[in-house]
Amino acid sequence: MRITMIGTGYVGLVSGACFSDFGHTVVCVDKDEAKIEALGRNVMPIFEPGLDDLVLRNVKAGQLSFTTDLAAGVKGADAVFIAVGTPSRRGDGHADLSYVFAAVREVAQAADTPIVIVTKSTVPVGTGDEVERIVTEAAPAKGIRVASNPEFLREGAAIEDFKRPDRIVCGTDDEGAREVLRGIYRPLSLNQASPILFTGRRTAEVIKYAANAFLATKITFINEMADLCEVAGADVQQVARGIGLDNRIGGKFLHAGPGYGGSCFPKDTLALLKTADDYGTPLRIVEAVVSVNDARKRAMGRKIIKALGGDARGKTVGVLGLTFKPNTDDMRDSPAIAIIQTLQDAGALVRAYDPEGAEQAKKMLSNVEFVEGPYAAAQGADAVALVTEWDAFRALDLSRLAGLMKQRILVDLRNIYPPEEAERAGFEYHGVGKGP
Ligand code: UGA
Numbered sequence: 479m480r481i482t483m484i485g486t487g488y489v490g491l492v493s494g495a496c497f498s499d500f501g502h503t504v505v506c507v508d509k510d511e512a513k514i515e516a517l518g519r520n521v522m523p524i525f526e527p528g529l530d531d532l533v534l535r536n537v538k539a540g541q542l543s544f545t546t547d548l549a550a551g552v553k554g555a556d557a558v559f560i561a562v563g564t565p566s567r568r569g570d571g572h573a574d575l576s577y578v579f580a581a582v583r584e585v586a587q588a589a590d591t592p593i594v595i596v597t598k599s600t601v602p603v604g605t606g607d608e609v610e611r612i613v614t615e616a617a618p619a620k621g622i623r624v625a626s627n628p629e630f631l632r633e634g635a636a637i638e639d640f641k642r643p644d645r646i647v648c649g650t651d652d653e654g655a656r657e658v659l660r661g662i663y664r665p666l667s668l669n670q671a672s673p674i675l676f677t678g679r680r681t682a683e684v685i686k687y688a689a690n691a692f693l694a695t696k697i698t699f700i701n702e703m704a705d706l707c708e709v710a711g712a713d714v715q716q717v718a719r720g721i722g723l724d725n726r727i728g729g730k731f732l733h734a735g736p737g738y739g740g741s742c743f744p745k746d747t748l749a750l751l752k753t754a755d756d757y758g759t760p761l762r763i764v765e766a767v768v769s770v771n772d773a774r775k776r777a778m779g780r781k782i783i784k785a786l787g788g789d790a791r792g793k794t795v796g797v798l799g800l801t802f803k804p805n806t807d808d809m810r811d812s813p814a815i816a817i818i819q820t821l822q823d824a825g826a827l828v829r830a831y832d833p834e835g836a837e838q839a840k841k842m843l844s845n846v847e848f849v850e851g852p853y854a855a856a857q858g859a860d861a862v863a864l865v866t867e868w869d870a871f872r873a874l875d876l877s878r879l880a881g882l883m884k885q886r887i888l889v890d891l892r893n894i895y896p897p898e899e900a901e902r903a904g905f906e907y908h909g910v911g912k913g914p
Pocket of ligand 1: 523576629630631632633634635690697730731732733734735736737738739740741742743746802
């Protein structure tokens with residue numbers, strides 16, 4: 479199959495590279511010349527484990543190429559995937575669809591074959607209908623069909639997620655479009671663990687938001703349970719295991735922590751609320767999730783201040799991990815931002831280390847001393863706060879860390895260390911959801 483991918487962000491680049499690895503011929507298009515030029519030199523615009531090797535291998539094999547020329551990229555394609563951003567619109571939180579619609583118009587005008595336009599960007603229910611309207615207006619007689627194919631990959635595990643998804647969702651009622659999508663996903667669906675679910679287009683659009691909102695709800699639920707455990711003398715990790723072993727609940731996404739962040743959950747939950755409001759069917763559970771999660775980030779900053787005895791003025795906090803999750807350099811809506819600002823508002827000095835996120839973090843945070851490595855962050859500090867669970871923080875020499883500090887306070891917002899182990903190393907330990 480000949481596939482064109484519009485947009486080389488996380489989803490576009492990973493999907494394009496993986497499709498090419500499955501033997502399809504893929505052209506990735508992006509307006510950003512610097513990005514395309516860098517990709518030509520195998521310099522990735524994002525940090526994602528394994529992506530550079532995957533891209534290089536397929537570029538060398540002639541299966542994958544990059545261009546800024548959309549019209550050339552679309553020529554001869556069977557399917558054109560739209561994977562451009564749908565950021566929160568300033569002011570109202572709706573998904574900003576202007577990039578999607580602009581791309582669709584250009585693609586429809588450039589098409590020289592009866593392509594299937596497949597929306598992979600996360601878009602509110604009904605967007606496919608609007609895309610179809612634009613196509614009919616821009617290219618009335620080309621036989622272009624429009625389908626929805628949301629993506630469920632996670633940052634940091636993107637290639638594995640794309641190649642072995644739990645399911646593939648394709649929304650279209652057009653049999654020809656289904657045939658094309660079946661052909662594209664055949665290599666993945668041969669693996670029995672990744673079934674293709676064909677649905678109507680609107681249903682596919684809702685599935686994407688419902689999945690993200692449900693996962694955000696699961697996280698927020700266990701985070702509130704953690705708060706209860708802390709005051710009631712229980713252990714949230716055991717609670718998560720105790721409920722997660724029930725197959726109806728499932729053990730995943732029950733890690734209590736500083737609240738969810740990233741480029742998807744915060745933006746998508748907000749956009750879903752806007753859509754639901756527009757339809758006159760408010761989603762009260764999701765509303766609560768959004769506000770509970772927002773409040774949680776600063777509350778985690780206050781938790782660190784409390785561990786410092788309630789006064790952070792003039793004290794130094796070493797922050798380990800800044801990105802919203804490990805194995806990415808993505809700082810978007812990372813809890814670390816609100817946590818650090820809360821500490822700074824209370825007069826603390828913040829020293830921080832992140833294995834990949836420092837460059838992005840420098841653009842978002844001021845007056846933070848960025849250091850190289852966890853031990854440098856702990857040097858002379860009054861507390862160390864573990865904010866992101868990078869593997870590099872899982873086997874720290876805790877005695878050495880404690881030995882470098884002025885006060886030996888460890889606030890482990892990801893529950894990486896068993897309290898006894900930290901206490902043996904001389905720390906006063908504060909986990910999440912671990913009651914006295
Ligand atoms: C999320 C979804 O997991 C993907 O399925 C989806 O495709 C993607 O959004 C998207 O819509 O593009 P992602 O944001 O990359 O993926 O990362 P997650 O692993 O889901 O983590 C999101 C946030 O939740 C992180 O801040 C993480 O620390 C937090 N989290 C996750 C928890 O606090 N506890 C958990 O148990 C799991």
